[in-house]
Amino acid sequence: MAVKKCISVLLAVLLLAAICTVAAPAAEGDVSIRGITFESEGSICEEAYQGGATAACLFDGDTLSEATAFDTAGVLLVKNTQATATEAVIPACSFTLELSEQASVSAIKFSLLHQVQAMIGVPESVKVEYSEDDETYYNAGTFPIDTTADIDTGNFEGAKVEDVTVDVSDFRVNAKYILLTFTFGDIPAYKGDKDYWTTTTNYGYTSLEWIGFTEIGVQTAAPAEESSETPVDTSSETTAQTSSAAPGGSSSPASSVPTTGDSGLTALIVIAVAAIAAAVLVTKKRT
Numbered sequence: 001m002a003v004k005k006c007i008s009v010l011l012a013v014l015l016l017a018a019i020c021t022v023a024a025p026a027a028e029g030d031v032s033i034r035g036i037t038f039e040s041e042g043s044i045c046e047e048a049y050q051g052g053a054t055a056a057c058l059f060d061g062d063t064l065s066e067a068t069a070f071d072t073a074g075v076l077l078v079k080n081t082q083a084t085a086t087e088a089v090i091p092a093c094s095f096t097l098e099l100s101e102q103a104s105v106s107a108i109k110f111s112l113l114h115q116v117q118a119m120i121g122v123p124e125s126v127k128v129e130y131s132e133d134d135e136t137y138y139n140a141g142t143f144p145i146d147t148t149a150d151i152d153t154g155n156f157e158g159a160k161v162e163d164v165t166v167d168v169s170d171f172r173v174n175a176k177y178i179l180l181t182f183t184f185g186d187i188p189a190y191k192g193d194k195d196y197w198t199t200t201t202n203y204g205y206t207s208l209e210w211i212g213f214t215e216i217g218v219q220t221a222a223p224a225e226e227s228s229e230t231p232v233d234t235s236s237e238t239t240a241q242t243s244s245a246a247p248g249g250s251s252s253p254a255s256s257v258p259t260t261g262d263s264g265l266t267a268l269i270v271i272a273v274a275a276i277a278a279a280v281l282v283t284k285k286r287t
Protein backbone atom coordinates (compact mmCIF):
# COMPACT_ATOMS: atom_id res chain seq x y z
CA MET A 1 0.00 0.00 0.00
CA ALA A 2 2.94 2.32 0.70
CA VAL A 3 3.99 2.09 -2.91
CA LYS A 4 0.49 2.99 -4.10
CA LYS A 5 0.41 5.91 -1.71
CA CYS A 6 3.74 7.13 -3.04
CA ILE A 7 2.48 6.86 -6.60
CA SER A 8 -0.67 8.76 -5.71
CA VAL A 9 1.32 11.57 -4.12
CA LEU A 10 3.71 11.68 -7.08
CA LEU A 11 0.85 11.89 -9.55
CA ALA A 12 -0.84 14.60 -7.51
CA VAL A 13 2.35 16.67 -7.53
CA LEU A 14 2.72 16.15 -11.28
CA LEU A 15 -0.87 17.18 -11.81
CA LEU A 16 -0.42 20.30 -9.68
CA ALA A 17 2.73 21.27 -11.58
CA ALA A 18 1.00 20.77 -14.91
CA ILE A 19 -2.02 22.81 -13.85
CA CYS A 20 0.14 25.65 -12.55
CA THR A 21 2.05 25.84 -15.82
CA VAL A 22 -1.05 25.67 -18.00
CA ALA A 23 -2.72 28.31 -15.84
CA ALA A 24 -0.22 30.91 -17.12
CA PRO A 25 -1.20 30.99 -20.77
CA ALA A 26 0.43 33.08 -23.46
CA ALA A 27 -1.28 36.39 -24.16
CA GLU A 28 -4.32 36.17 -26.36
CA GLY A 29 -3.56 36.41 -30.03
CA ASP A 30 0.05 35.31 -29.73
CA VAL A 31 1.48 33.29 -32.52
CA SER A 32 5.04 32.19 -32.93
CA ILE A 33 7.33 32.37 -35.92
CA ARG A 34 7.95 28.92 -37.33
CA GLY A 35 10.62 29.94 -39.79
CA ILE A 36 12.12 32.82 -41.76
CA THR A 37 13.58 32.40 -45.24
CA PHE A 38 15.80 34.92 -46.97
CA GLU A 39 15.72 35.80 -50.65
CA SER A 40 17.34 38.37 -52.90
CA GLU A 41 16.37 38.92 -56.49
CA GLY A 42 19.32 38.04 -58.70
CA SER A 43 21.25 37.04 -55.57
CA ILE A 44 22.54 40.60 -55.30
CA CYS A 45 22.29 40.45 -51.52
CA GLU A 46 23.96 37.86 -49.32
CA GLU A 47 23.38 36.92 -45.70
CA ALA A 48 26.24 37.25 -43.23
CA TYR A 49 25.19 35.89 -39.84
CA GLN A 50 27.52 36.97 -37.05
CA GLY A 51 28.96 34.61 -34.45
CA GLY A 52 27.82 31.43 -36.18
CA ALA A 53 24.12 32.32 -35.90
CA THR A 54 21.40 31.03 -38.22
CA ALA A 55 18.08 32.48 -39.36
CA ALA A 56 16.65 31.38 -36.01
CA CYS A 57 18.44 34.37 -34.44
CA LEU A 58 15.81 36.55 -36.12
CA PHE A 59 13.00 35.11 -34.00
CA ASP A 60 14.69 34.08 -30.75
CA GLY A 61 13.12 36.96 -28.82
CA ASP A 62 16.43 38.78 -28.34
CA THR A 63 16.76 42.15 -30.09
CA LEU A 64 20.32 42.58 -28.80
CA SER A 65 19.30 46.05 -27.69
CA GLU A 66 22.62 46.61 -25.92
CA ALA A 67 24.81 45.62 -28.86
CA THR A 68 27.49 48.18 -29.68
CA ALA A 69 29.33 46.31 -32.43
CA PHE A 70 28.07 44.91 -35.71
CA ASP A 71 29.89 41.60 -35.21
CA THR A 72 27.88 40.70 -32.11
CA ALA A 73 26.69 37.09 -32.28
CA GLY A 74 23.06 36.95 -33.41
CA VAL A 75 23.25 39.89 -35.81
CA LEU A 76 22.33 39.31 -39.45
CA LEU A 77 24.16 41.62 -41.81
CA VAL A 78 22.86 41.70 -45.37
CA LYS A 79 25.50 42.57 -47.95
CA ASN A 80 24.91 44.35 -51.23
CA THR A 81 27.48 42.52 -53.35
CA GLN A 82 27.20 45.18 -56.06
CA ALA A 83 28.01 48.11 -53.79
CA THR A 84 31.12 49.01 -55.81
CA ALA A 85 29.61 48.46 -59.26
CA THR A 86 30.27 51.22 -61.76
CA GLU A 87 26.64 52.27 -61.68
CA ALA A 88 24.76 52.43 -58.39
CA VAL A 89 22.79 49.26 -57.60
CA ILE A 90 20.03 49.75 -55.03
CA PRO A 91 19.08 46.20 -54.07
CA ALA A 92 16.20 44.72 -52.13
CA CYS A 93 16.13 41.63 -49.95
CA SER A 94 13.12 39.68 -48.75
CA PHE A 95 12.18 37.68 -45.70
CA THR A 96 9.24 35.28 -45.69
CA LEU A 97 7.87 34.70 -42.20
CA GLU A 98 5.93 31.50 -41.63
CA LEU A 99 3.63 31.83 -38.63
CA SER A 100 2.66 28.93 -36.38
CA GLU A 101 -0.94 29.43 -37.44
CA GLN A 102 -3.04 31.74 -39.54
CA ALA A 103 -3.55 34.92 -37.56
CA SER A 104 -4.82 38.46 -37.64
CA VAL A 105 -1.66 40.55 -37.89
CA SER A 106 -1.88 44.16 -36.71
CA ALA A 107 1.75 45.20 -37.03
CA ILE A 108 5.13 44.15 -38.33
CA LYS A 109 8.01 44.57 -35.92
CA PHE A 110 11.69 44.38 -36.61
CA SER A 111 14.92 45.51 -35.00
CA LEU A 112 17.61 47.05 -37.16
CA LEU A 113 21.29 47.33 -36.34
CA HIS A 114 23.13 50.23 -37.93
CA GLN A 115 26.70 51.44 -37.60
CA VAL A 116 27.09 54.19 -40.14
CA GLN A 117 30.85 54.51 -39.78
CA ALA A 118 31.22 50.85 -40.72
CA MET A 119 29.05 51.37 -43.83
CA ILE A 120 26.08 49.65 -42.21
CA GLY A 121 23.18 51.89 -43.06
CA VAL A 122 19.43 51.33 -42.92
CA PRO A 123 16.78 50.20 -45.37
CA GLU A 124 14.83 53.00 -46.95
CA SER A 125 11.50 51.17 -46.93
CA VAL A 126 9.75 47.89 -46.38
CA LYS A 127 7.03 46.42 -48.56
CA VAL A 128 4.57 44.22 -46.66
CA GLU A 129 2.72 41.40 -48.39
CA TYR A 130 0.73 38.58 -46.84
CA SER A 131 -0.63 35.18 -47.80
CA GLU A 132 -2.63 32.26 -46.50
CA ASP A 133 -0.93 29.63 -48.67
CA ASP A 134 2.52 31.00 -49.57
CA GLU A 135 1.34 31.23 -53.20
CA THR A 136 -1.06 34.15 -53.54
CA TYR A 137 0.25 37.26 -51.83
CA TYR A 138 -1.68 40.47 -51.15
CA ASN A 139 -0.03 43.85 -50.84
CA ALA A 140 -0.44 45.82 -47.61
CA GLY A 141 1.72 48.69 -48.82
CA THR A 142 5.27 50.01 -48.83
CA PHE A 143 6.31 51.92 -45.73
CA PRO A 144 9.23 54.31 -45.28
CA ILE A 145 11.55 53.43 -42.40
CA ASP A 146 12.58 56.18 -40.01
CA THR A 147 15.48 55.68 -37.62
CA THR A 148 17.96 57.87 -35.77
CA ALA A 149 20.85 56.58 -37.90
CA ASP A 150 23.07 59.56 -38.65
CA ILE A 151 23.20 59.06 -42.40
CA ASP A 152 23.79 62.72 -43.26
CA THR A 153 26.82 63.44 -41.10
CA GLY A 154 27.95 59.98 -40.02
CA ASN A 155 29.00 61.22 -36.61
CA PHE A 156 27.42 58.42 -34.65
CA GLU A 157 30.00 56.12 -33.04
CA GLY A 158 29.41 52.40 -32.66
CA ALA A 159 26.48 50.20 -33.53
CA LYS A 160 22.94 50.88 -32.44
CA VAL A 161 19.85 48.69 -32.46
CA GLU A 162 16.47 50.29 -33.10
CA ASP A 163 13.01 48.78 -32.92
CA VAL A 164 10.65 49.65 -35.75
CA THR A 165 6.92 48.99 -35.81
CA VAL A 166 4.87 49.13 -39.01
CA ASP A 167 1.14 49.36 -38.34
CA VAL A 168 -0.87 47.31 -40.83
CA SER A 169 -4.06 47.18 -38.79
CA ASP A 170 -5.96 49.03 -41.54
CA PHE A 171 -5.43 46.16 -43.93
CA ARG A 172 -7.19 43.40 -41.99
CA VAL A 173 -4.19 41.20 -42.59
CA ASN A 174 -5.19 37.60 -41.95
CA ALA A 175 -2.26 35.45 -42.90
CA LYS A 176 0.03 32.53 -42.25
CA TYR A 177 2.84 33.99 -44.32
CA ILE A 178 4.26 37.51 -44.28
CA LEU A 179 6.64 38.65 -47.02
CA LEU A 180 8.81 41.65 -46.15
CA THR A 181 10.92 43.27 -48.85
CA PHE A 182 13.50 45.80 -47.66
CA THR A 183 14.98 48.29 -50.10
CA PHE A 184 18.45 49.59 -49.27
CA GLY A 185 18.84 53.26 -48.31
CA ASP A 186 21.59 55.81 -48.90
CA ILE A 187 25.31 55.55 -48.28
CA PRO A 188 25.97 57.19 -44.89
CA ALA A 189 28.49 59.97 -44.47
CA TYR A 190 31.71 59.26 -42.58
CA LYS A 191 32.54 61.73 -39.80
CA GLY A 192 31.00 64.62 -41.64
CA ASP A 193 32.34 63.64 -45.07
CA LYS A 194 29.44 62.80 -47.35
CA ASP A 195 31.73 61.65 -50.15
CA TYR A 196 34.10 59.57 -48.03
CA TRP A 197 32.97 56.15 -49.25
CA THR A 198 32.59 57.16 -52.86
CA THR A 199 35.80 59.11 -53.42
CA THR A 200 38.35 57.58 -51.02
CA THR A 201 40.87 55.44 -52.87
CA ASN A 202 40.26 51.68 -52.49
CA TYR A 203 36.61 52.20 -51.58
CA GLY A 204 34.81 53.57 -54.58
CA TYR A 205 31.31 52.67 -53.38
CA THR A 206 28.39 53.60 -55.58
CA SER A 207 25.67 52.31 -53.22
CA LEU A 208 25.12 51.23 -49.63
CA GLU A 209 26.87 47.95 -48.81
CA TRP A 210 25.23 46.72 -45.58
CA ILE A 211 22.02 46.67 -43.60
CA GLY A 212 21.58 44.74 -40.33
CA PHE A 213 18.83 42.94 -38.41
CA THR A 214 18.58 41.39 -34.97
CA GLU A 215 14.89 40.40 -34.86
CA ILE A 216 11.84 40.19 -37.12
CA GLY A 217 8.32 39.43 -35.96
CA VAL A 218 4.66 40.28 -36.02
CA GLN A 219 2.14 41.66 -33.57
CA THR A 220 -1.18 39.91 -33.65
CA ALA A 221 -4.60 41.27 -32.88
CA ALA A 222 -7.51 39.45 -31.30
CA PRO A 223 -9.04 37.27 -34.00
CA ALA A 224 -11.25 39.36 -36.23
CA GLU A 225 -14.90 38.49 -36.67
CA GLU A 226 -15.51 36.07 -39.48
CA SER A 227 -15.83 37.94 -42.70
CA SER A 228 -16.91 36.76 -46.10
CA GLU A 229 -14.95 39.56 -47.73
CA THR A 230 -12.26 38.44 -50.10
CA PRO A 231 -9.14 40.55 -49.96
CA VAL A 232 -8.29 42.38 -53.15
CA ASP A 233 -5.11 41.22 -54.83
CA THR A 234 -3.10 44.42 -55.16
CA SER A 235 0.27 42.77 -55.62
CA SER A 236 0.74 44.53 -58.95
CA GLU A 237 0.30 47.97 -57.42
CA THR A 238 3.29 49.95 -56.28
CA THR A 239 1.51 52.82 -54.57
CA ALA A 240 3.51 54.05 -51.64
CA GLN A 241 1.73 54.63 -48.38
CA THR A 242 2.27 57.58 -46.14
CA SER A 243 4.52 56.84 -43.24
CA SER A 244 3.21 54.78 -40.43
CA ALA A 245 6.53 53.39 -39.43
CA ALA A 246 7.36 54.44 -35.93
CA PRO A 247 10.98 55.15 -35.05
CA GLY A 248 12.65 53.28 -32.25
CA GLY A 249 11.52 53.79 -28.72
CA SER A 250 7.81 53.93 -29.39
CA SER A 251 7.29 50.25 -29.94
CA SER A 252 5.45 48.05 -27.53
CA PRO A 253 7.15 45.32 -25.49
CA ALA A 254 8.30 42.03 -26.88
CA SER A 255 4.85 40.47 -26.70
CA SER A 256 4.99 39.95 -30.42
CA VAL A 257 7.84 37.52 -30.10
CA PRO A 258 6.43 34.71 -28.02
CA THR A 259 8.86 32.12 -26.83
CA THR A 260 6.42 29.51 -25.56
CA GLY A 261 5.85 26.94 -28.23
CA ASP A 262 2.58 25.09 -28.76
CA SER A 263 4.40 21.78 -28.42
CA GLY A 264 5.41 22.52 -24.82
CA LEU A 265 1.84 23.37 -23.87
CA THR A 266 0.53 20.25 -25.59
CA ALA A 267 3.02 18.09 -23.72
CA LEU A 268 1.92 19.54 -20.38
CA ILE A 269 -1.73 18.93 -21.17
CA VAL A 270 -0.91 15.33 -22.06
CA ILE A 271 0.94 14.91 -18.75
CA ALA A 272 -1.97 16.44 -16.85
CA VAL A 273 -4.53 14.14 -18.50
CA ALA A 274 -2.30 11.12 -17.91
CA ALA A 275 -1.87 12.09 -14.26
CA ILE A 276 -5.62 12.46 -13.76
CA ALA A 277 -6.31 9.13 -15.45
CA ALA A 278 -3.68 7.33 -13.35
CA ALA A 279 -4.89 8.96 -10.15
CA VAL A 280 -8.45 7.85 -10.86
CA LEU A 281 -7.19 4.34 -11.58
CA VAL A 282 -5.24 4.17 -8.30
CA THR A 283 -8.17 5.56 -6.34
CA LYS A 284 -10.53 2.98 -7.82
CA LYS A 285 -8.16 0.13 -7.02
CA ARG A 286 -7.91 1.30 -3.43
CA THR A 287 -11.66 1.39 -2.91
Ligand SMILES: [Ca+2]
Nearest residue numbers: 057062214215
Ligand atom coordinates in the same frame (compact mmCIF):
# COMPACT_ATOMS: atom_id res chain seq x y z
CA1 LIG B 1 17.29 37.98 -32.27
